[in-house]
Amino acid sequence: MQLPKKILMPVVIVLLLLAAAWAVYTYLQKESEPNSPDISVEETPIAVHFMENQEKVELGLQEDTRVQVLGRDENGEVISYKIIRTEADVVTNLESLNNEGNR
Structure with a gap:
């Protein structure tokens, strides 16, 4: 048909x-x-260090500001830091910095 x-x-x-x-x-x-990804990446915990008052003054920050040091150079100078406004701002692993984006 x-x-x-x-x-x-x-x-x-x-x-x-x-x-x-x-x-x-x-x-x-x-x-x-x-x-x-098919793989899981373990979080890399980092030691939490806060900036000394003298370092804050050298960077032009107020002494009462809570500042976490994220990195230092070979001379021990601060090369990266984060101002801590709440406990949730404290960085405990490096992956959280990548996921944070620009706030």
Whole structure:
């Protein structure tokens, strides 16, 4: 049995549209999935050190400001620090700095 051209063309067009819609749907599903690596990275705990009052004054900070030292150079000079406003601001692992973004 041969289908008339009037029926065959719309059926083919509908099938092509369904295939295209399915391809777009699967592409968007893959794009919306979060990228998570197959490995888990252990957090690297760091020792918490706070800046001395003399160091705060040298950097132009108020003595009553709580400042955590994140890094020092080979001479022991502060090269990176974070002002602590609440206990939640204290950095306990380096990965938390990467996830923090710019606030």
